[in-house]
Amino acid sequence: MSALYKTSALVLNSTDYGESDRIVNFYTMDYGKICGIAKGAKRSKKRFVNSLESFSFVKLIFAKKQGAGLARIDQCELIDGFHNIKKDLETITAASYFVELLSEMVREWQRNTKAFELILNFLRMLDDGREPETFSRFFEVKLLTILGYQPHLDKCTVCKYAPDADTIIYFSSAKGGIVCKRCIKPNENKIPISAGTAKSLALAARTNLEHLNKLVLPPLVLKESKELLGNFIRYQLGKELKSMKFMETIG
Amino acid sequence: MSYYAEPIMRLIRELSKLPGIGEKTASRLAIYILKSSNGYAESLAKSLMDVKEKVKACPVCFNLSDRDVCNICTDSGRRNDIVCVVENINNLAAIEKAGGFKGRYHVLNGLLSPLKGISPDDIRIAELVRRVESGDISEVIVATNPNVDGEATALYITKVLKPFGIKVTRIATGIPLGSDLEYIDAATLGLAIEGRREM
Numbered sequence A: 001m002s003a004l005y006k007t008s009a010l011v012l013n014s015t016d017y018g019e020s021d022r023i024v025n026f027y028t029m030d031y032g033k034i035c036g037i038a039k040g041a042k043r044s045k046k047r048f049v050n051s052l053e054s055f056s057f058v059k060l061i062f063a064k065k066q067g068a069g070l071a072r073i074d075q076c077e078l079i080d081g082f083h084n085i086k087k088d089l090e091t092i093t094a095a096s097y098f099v100e101l102l103s104e105m106v107r108e109w110q111r112n113t114k115a116f117e118l119i120l121n122f123l124r125m126l127d128d129g130r131e132p133e134t135f136s137r138f139f140e141v142k143l144l145t146i147l148g149y150q151p152h153l154d155k156c157t158v159c160k161y162a163p164d165a166d167t168i169i170y171f172s173s174a175k176g177g178i179v180c181k182r183c184i185k186p187n188e189n190k191i192p193i194s195a196g197t198a199k200s201l202a203l204a205a206r207t208n209l210e211h212l213n214k215l216v217l218p219p220l221v222l223k224e225s226k227e228l229l230g231n232f233i234r235y236q237l238g239k240e241l242k243s244m245k246f247m248e249t250i251g
Numbered sequence B: 001m002s003y004y005a006e007p008i009m010r011l012i013r014e015l016s017k018l019p020g021i022g023e024k025t026a027s028r029l030a031i032y033i034l035k036s037s038n039g040y041a042e043s044l045a046k047s048l049m050d051v052k053e054k055v056k057a058c059p060v061c062f063n064l065s066d067r068d069v070c071n072i073c074t075d076s077g078r079r080n081d082i083v084c085v086v087e088n089i090n091n092l093a094a095i096e097k098a099g100g101f102k103g104r105y106h107v108l109n110g111l112l113s114p115l116k117g118i119s120p121d122d123i124r125i126a127e128l129v130r131r132v133e134s135g136d137i138s139e140v141i142v143a144t145n146p147n148v149d150g151e152a153t154a155l156y157i158t159k160v161l162k163p164f165g166i167k168v169t170r171i172a173t174g175i176p177l178g179s180d181l182e183y184i185d186a187a188t189l190g191l192a193i194e195g196r197r198e199m
């Protein structure tokens, strides 16, 4: 017996499969990440065209047999294609990074409405013209927080004291947060950052999405944030993301 | 399946590796070949070897060719100053079938893809830039599929060709988003090339 599911979803990615089908990964509002097959999608002009592309926000109906295996995609209707994202290479790359990061950090069939709303809102913000690099950092801290991997940025993870402003402190991915000058060990894997960077990121993690655009990250904070969050995410996932590498090749 | 003699089995196995060929079709084809004349089997075998040995990528446009430079690149009836960039030879063939386009081509080796990690070095972008650099090209038409990777590729090509001050155009929409040029009818594809817009 196979059950029928109806939900809204975001297309994470899709690839051609065989002569005429496509395999599609969705992040659904009600069932988390699911992987399905859209039969005949490559040739059919009407049924799926337009709705199986990455970053599409869709209404989805799919069937799934019990046990392992792919879902069968019955209907996929476009709600919003976020077409502005596709007009700029930097924005496409940022959106790709969002969906890849989310996809790597969640498991199939684990519902998380907060994560769903987060990525939907961030794609919407990119579509509205928000600056891709800054909003990539905001997306990282917000997503890590929602999924329970929030880095500790307010207090030293060892002595628990808040670092003085305008000092150099360290970020340790292994400790999951900042370490002050007094507590850092000489042979520890660490990234030197300014206390202001930790503060800005902690603030971003607490700020509501509708106020995020008021938060401006100065160039140094942006540079340090990229390094420390990138390092932390690589440490958590144990690998480099393809869209991240891509970002470097297009310069 | 063991009721077939081993050489037949081997042929069936090889044939069923072909796209769209199941075991049943493979068996039918194998039996057909077995029953056909020696001449046919020899000619089939020779054709198979020839495509592998004689067909190479054209050093100018990367179309497949059995000569050094392909016949599109050497055709004196085509314009030298317009180059149409396509994802693969299937899309080149689709545009040729649509007719109307009388310039040259540049066949990429796929599309840029942030999600698949396919970067400019993987798809002969540098070769395209070199052609523009050294030749008298006045327009590059980007005829990649209207999907995310196709758009990313078009945007990147526009960016790297900007310093040369030539016209970079993109085939018109009207082709449904997310579709493949290979499956678009010739008339629609012809119109899309005709109605290309500047990037």
Ligand SMILES: [Zn+2]
Pocket: A156, A157, A158, A159, A160, A161, A179, A180, A181, A182, A183
């Ligand atoms: Zn400390």
Ligand SMILES: [Zn+2]
Pocket: B058, B059, B060, B061, B062, B063, B069, B070, B071, B072, B073
């Ligand atoms: Zn050629």
